[in-house]
Structures are given as structure tokens and as C-alpha cells.
Amino acid sequence: MRKTVIVALALIIALTGTAVAKDKVYGKGVSDGDVTPISTIMDHKDDFQGKTVRISGTAVAVCSHRGCWVDISSDREGETLRLKVEDGVIVFPKSIVGKPITAEGVFTANHVTEDNHICSREHEGGEEVTCTTYYQVTGTGAVVRK
Amino acid sequence: MGTFRKVCRWLHRELGFFAVGLTLVYAISGIAVNHVHHWDPNHAKTVETRSIEAPGPGPTDEVEPLVLERLALGEPVRSTWRQSATVLQVFPEDGSTVDVDLTTGEVRRTSHSPRPLLFDMNFMHLNTGKGFWTVAGDVYASILIVLALSGIFLVKGRKGLAGRGGVLMVLGVLLPVIYAVAMRG
Secondary structure, eight states, X not given: OHHHHHHHHHHHHHHHHHHHHSOEEEETOOXXXXXXXXXXXXXXXXXXXXXXEEEEEEEEEEOTTTOXXXXXXXXXXXXXXXXXXXXXXXXXXXXXXXXXXXXXXXXXXXXXXXXXXXXXHHHHHOSSOOOEEEEEEEEEEXXXXX | OOHHHHHHHHHHHHHHHHHHXXXXXXXXXXXXXXXXXXXXXXXXXXXXXXXXXXXXXXXXXXXXXXXXXXXXXXXXXXXXXXXXXXXXXXXXXXXXXXXXXXXXXXXXXXXXXXXXXXXXXXXXXXXXXXXXXXXXXXXXXXXXXXXXXXXXXXXXXTTSTTTHHHHHHHHHHHHHHHHHHHHHO
């Protein structure tokens, strides 16, 4: 019995140690390849739209309730790019705020109304509805460094 | 008592005892996450404010050391980020965020601590961990199906399926059906 407890404790400590030492991978992680500076993407939005990008920065904000997005700081001061993931599929804990993060996904533009509904062609032509464009990376994975 | 009813009773009793813990986890967490638009079911948020001598909105590499010195946090700092011309964010190792207004010196520290028990219950309920818990969740859901179906046949007579029990069962089935039809309409 005592031997079993010692072995179990040793196993738990070893597993915990391994978990602490490793970078945390979310979703499919990030494939090999160049990271594009966020400032470059934001300066050439049309060129990057619909393309898969790898971005890197600091996680400066996380979705408050569901962990379904992370704002990643740009290499340019005051600028961020949101990494949006499917609700419930990937969940980012709040504890990653301030940590370095690399992410991969498709750069997308969302045209939405003031009340956050998707702008249709009718909306765009209408007089009363104002449509705003938000840019994000629709993420497939990320790696948060320790 | 017929063999079928005996089997139902046995299943309902044994699985019912087994399911108590998980039912409480899923039910309590269910109430908590059902109101996710009203509150954060996972974390308690605390905000502390204070002020330091304002360093002014200078270049980040000049302002950052001044802010860190004047904050005197006494704990490791992960990183900092210039959020805007007037705000520098400092991220201490505990995962909190410290917003420093460089022009006024106002400091606002926002921390989120996991709610005791509820955080873990939600973790299980929402299957955040995936892997083994996906299997556990499927098994539990299957047990609930067996409990629901076996429960129908526990009592016979006026209080059973042929009487009041049947009426209550129909009401319970109609509730989601009517809601679904109304929502689609």
C-alpha cells in the first residue's frame, strides 16, 4: 500500500513537472512557417483577406466569459488583432494574459451593423444602418509559451 | 411484479446512486452557465485602484522602467504593452492586468480568480478538457437516458404511466416541443 502511494505520488509529480515545463498547445497548434507581423497584415488587409496567416505577439485580453477569443498585441504600439476561435472547441483561459502567443488561422473581415448583426447588401445600401468592418484571424490553433 | 419492472427498478436504483455526483455537477454548472450573459460563471473579478506619480506619455522604453519602479509590485512581471498613447499595461505573473494612465497616474488592477468548485464543475460540464472527459460525459448521458426510460415504468396504476405520471410525462415532452416550434416560427 505504502509503495503504491509513493509510486502514485512520484507519477503525479512527474506529470505535473512535464505539464509545467511545456508550451501549451490549443487546437491544431501552429504549423511551421514564417510569422507575419501584425502591422504588415493590417497595412495590407485586402492582400491578406482569406489567406492563412501565422501571427505572434502578447495575449493582452481574453474573452471574459467563454475564452473564445484572444487579442494579440501587434509589433506596432496600440494595435491588436483578434484571434477568434469556435466557441467551446478551443477555450483560452484568462491566465494566459501577458504571455507570448503564436497563432494560426485565416485573416477575415466581418462587416457588422451597430448591433453586431452581419451587414447584408441591403444594409450596405440602406440609409439608416451603419456597417463597420472588423478584422480578425479565424483561428485553428495557437501555442502559448510559458 | 413483472420481470421487466424489476429490471427497471434495479437499473434505476443502481444507476441513480451512481449518477448523483455527476448530476449535481452538471445541474449546478448548468444553472451557472445558463446565465453566462449575466455573469462570469468561472471567475470572480476584482478591481483595485490606486495612483502613482504620473510618468507622462513619453516613449515606451523611457516610461516603462519608471512605471515599474513606481508601481513597486514586489512580484514578477510577465510583460508590458503600450495599449495607447496614454495607457501602459503591465501583466504580473498572477495573470492580472494593471492599467496605468500615464498622464494622470491612475492605476487600475483587474484580477480574475477561479470560483471555488464552480470553475471545476464548468470545466467538466463544458468538456473543456476533452479527451477522457468526452467518454465520461457520453457514459453519463447514456445513464441519464436509461434513468429516464426506466423511470417511466417504476410505478403502475393511477400514479403511473396510465395516470398522473403519464400526464406529467406528456407535459414534460410538450414543453421543449412547443418551445422549438415557437422559436422556428
